[in-house]
Amino acid sequence: MEHKPFAITLDVGSSRANHTGSWRSERPVYADHLPPCNAACPAGEDIQGWLYFAEEGRYREAFDSLTVNNPMPAVMGRVCYHPCETACNRGKLDSAVGINAVERFLGDEAIRQNWRFAKPSTQTGKRVLIVGAGPSGLSAAYHLARRGHAVTIRDAGPMPGGMMRFGIPKYRLPRDVLDAEIARILDLGVTMELNTKVDDIKAAMQGFDAAFLAIGAQLAKRAYVPAGEGARILDAVSVLRSMEGAEAPKLGRRVVVYGGGNTAIDVARTARRLGAEEALIVYRRTRDRMPAHDFEVEEAVDEGVMLKWLSTIKHMEDGKITVERMQLDDKGFPQPTGTLETLEADSLILALGQDVDLGLIKDVPGLVSERGGIDVDPGMMTKLPGLFAGGDAVPAERTVTVAMGHGKKAAANIDAWLRGQIFEQPAKHTEAAFEKLNTWYYTDAPHQVRAKLDAARRVDGFAEVVQGLDADTALFEARRCLSCGNCFECDNCYGVCPDNAIIKLGAGNRYRIDTDFCKGCGLCAAECPCGAIDMVPEQI
């Protein structure tokens, strides 16, 4: 410097001596907000977490990440009603990310590649009995086994899977997929005792340190329908269960299904596949009030299932059903009108919901909930210490996904209980609201619709209706994820800082704020596409 003219000529970059960080009144902080998909997932999946890997085509890591919470992605990718997609912020932009489809792709890929779960390094020596090999039972078994506990599942049925096998038709869930995912759980060392009905839970718990009741809701609700000679009245649970037996049920040419839930849809579509020329769903209220999901109703209609709204069944006799027209009152309840009509029908299938068979706890007082089913505390434990319950057997929404979540939650609590502790749910991060996103940075990219089998071909048999994504479309779909509330290393903060005060830490390591120079302008937070930066007041 000595040889250069004084003061007017300066050495480059010397302003680094001027620490402009002292100007700051707010500082940017990288936050991990809870994405709405994760918040909405009854199974507690870290959806965005596994999509992060899937976006890069790192499917094995995506699978490993996914199965931290849910051991059955191929099943879930088919039967879940995906509340995650309903919650997805991208839905406000174009259409929700097809999370369910990507999950199925990962599940199918895992089956194709025969990916297995890592076994626990040590065993605790504790023994846990699980009653019921349905989704909550299998889920609990998986989570307990991975924590090193010895798990035995007992199920009254001849095959594991519970309602996944005996309630969900094959065309929605092919059995080889179900079998493969169950086998992978059992491969962790879980003992499966089939055709073993537990009649007395206290007796059964002998020799076990804890037990989990995952007995489901197997008893079909019956409505009293006056019936004359030759009236053939069945319940949906039995019809669907008998589909797994050697002989298909005989339903006749014209089938009427009574009810408005997903089971009514399933059974009507099953009837079509068994050769019924007419399958008619009769429901008391209107379509918008049907509990069944829209997409299932649409698929059913595509397949020729008919629907009759605002009608109750008054009477059935040989080949004929009498229905009464209803109308909705001010509160939306159906009220009779007195107008009657007659339908031709060979059989009537009642799909009016299910009850829990509480026989095995009849000798233990105080376990039954006023709301029906088994009463549990927030940690999924019944009044009987060491006895936990979940799935359809406890009062909650009855879906496979909720059951999976119950299994996971129960396993966490059982694990804590076995160690003499109380499971503490980690505090939830604040939710990543749509308003926090800077959506300008996202390209419009339409949802990849999963191909469906032609309606005409569907009713010929029980082939799977909805097809999976291939590697390209799955990658595409995964990349539609906005990564709400969580940094995905887009470099925006690094780029938009007028003060070069963001330090890049390298792939996978995100960024750091250089507080020597950050003036606290907030541009990084404002221009973060996914709202992963918060501005917090500086402590002065």
Add this chain to the structure above:
Amino acid sequence: MGYTPVKFYQTGTHTIGNRLLPADARTVQSDDDRANALSCGHRACQGCGEALGARYAVDAAMRAVGGDLVAANATGCLEVFSTPYPETSWQIPWIHSLFGNAPAIATGLAAAMKAKGKATRVIAQGGDGGTTDIGFGCLSGMFERNDDVLYICYDNEAYMNTGVQRSSATPPAARTATTPALGAAPGNVFGQGKDVPRIALAHEIPYVATATVANLRDLEAKVTHAMSLHGARYIHVLVPCPLGWGTASHDTIKIARLAVETGLFPVFEGGNGDVTGVLKIRAKRPVEEYLKPQKRFAHLFKDATGAATIARLQAIADRNIARYGLIDPAAEV
């Protein structure tokens, strides 16, 4: 030239980097080895659009020419906040001479390089005052001679360094220290406008472009293309000024984006007299959305006179949209 949108990635088209993109599809700014031509420790205000725009542009130019670059700088905010003795923020050979002569200084630099047989490239930069007003004669001369200089104007639409006085780039109705929001026609006059990018184009120089700090990829593509050419080139970059415009420091990029999305600031490029490409508006916005967050336009939202003025500004935006074809119904950007 423009850039090729990288479609279908969760963000690939518009973000600065993104780990899902191959390295060559990322911006210069995403590179951890970027030049940082304007280093930290500079004294620009919080959220300064000019500091950002200058680093964007000069880093891109540095990448384009492999670092063999010198720069001339007009007097103004950029000069003052970057080089107060004893510290400079520049990491490249850089000279400040006067307010109105940056284009001529650059001409001299380029002439010297040519005479000395050096391949070193030359850029000049200045604010809107230094470019569209006091330096306009030198700029036009540099264009007319087709000197081998890329001139970059960082337009923040007034004399910010001296305390927000009106320049010939100040938009109609804007309040500045010399066009107060008083009287029957508050704010700046509705003049005939002084559209320097179009004037540059009329010089038939090889390359003219406009850009903003809201679209880095577009800006970098333009600077890179400009540096691939020789002769006089001009890039006019809109750089919002939180202080002068009365906006929040974190809104600098958002405001620039709205200037584009309303049509008030057409982003285009051309050369040899013709416009050859425009950046389409992705989602058209009414001018109110752009005006409302800016205190310099606050008086427009007080009464019916203001509403009429807003309508006139909307007409300007609509004229830009029609003139440049900024909205393409078939386009899917």
Add this chain to the structure above:
Amino acid sequence: MLKQIEGSRAVAETVALCRPEVVCAYPISPQTHIVEAVGELVKSGALAPCEYINVESEFAAMSVAIGASAAGARAYTATASQGLLFMVEAIYNASGLGLPIVMTVANRAIGAPINIWNDHSDALSQRDSGWIQLFAETNQEAADLHIQAFRLAEALCLPVMVCMDGFILTHAYERVDLPTQQQVDAFLPRYEPRQVLDPLDPVTIGAMVGPEAFTEVRYLAHYRQEQALEMIPEIATNFTAAFGRDSGGLVRPYRLEDAETVVLALGSVLGTIKDVIDEMRDAGVKIGVLGIVSYRPFPAEAIRAAMSHAKRWVVVEKALAVGMGGVVSTDVRMALDPALHQVGTAAIAGLGGRAITKDSLRRLFDTVVDGTAEPLHFLDLNLPVVKHELERMGSLRRSGPIAENLLKHLGAVAARIA
């Protein structure tokens, strides 16, 4: 090589021998012939490598020169009068940045009223600009001073103005001995900049300097001008050794040995003055001449030394500090012993190209010698015209433009003044 050549052409060819790498040109009389001739030499390939740039103004001309110099190129331009004023901001900048630009000023009056003829108002207005200002008496000296100017400028990192009287020198055909390229190359080393914009060793040039260092920066500029006071005679001595003739230096004494009356002046008027002095010496008057070559830096010591016998002095000045009087005489006064302060005259002469005749000078010098000269004298001032206009102005509010009124009053006479 001796040539009968126009002054402008002689300067242009000499400048070309100095191998400038960037030359900027904007036309203004009476400088045009210089830049035209340099342009011709560049265009023909005689001067290469050199970028010749036709700029759009003098402001741009100096700015281009600044840029070129900062990039390490030897830079040259020429201007005059209004053009010099139009580039003033850049002139100060060039010296402030320490860039060794050489510029010819073909001295010309400054308007209004607009006037294309010679005086020194333009150059003297820039006395505080930080430039070194050298005044040529003859075309030979004008040519020679350019060679010395480049060497001086680059040694000190200061820009140099070589001032030559417009028309009187620029347009006069005289014999000039032009050196060879080999001679100039031997005398003038390659330009080694002290600071340069180079991507291999980047620097910031032109920082904003506040009160904490501004005085020191200005002091250093002054210090370098003081260094020039030593360097200018050295270079002149070296020049004489190399080229075999005297040119340059700080001051040029003529018949000063025992002079009790000293006439001081800058530029070509010295020739006329010397003729008058010769006549007065022949008549036994102890009078001599001191030509000032270096106006900035001002050679106060050299002047004091040269005037050791002086009892009276007069500066024939081609400029007027309006409201004050003489420009050069003020500086001369400060250079002399206090005893001499009140015995000097500032004679304002030759403004706007008015001829300075031997008769007028003789009359002036006689009054100086006999002690009757006023401290401020306007040579050949037409008092009746002035009085007439003052009367008009006193009687009429809308008395009209002064210059036009004077011309009207003078009638056809005006045409002969030039």
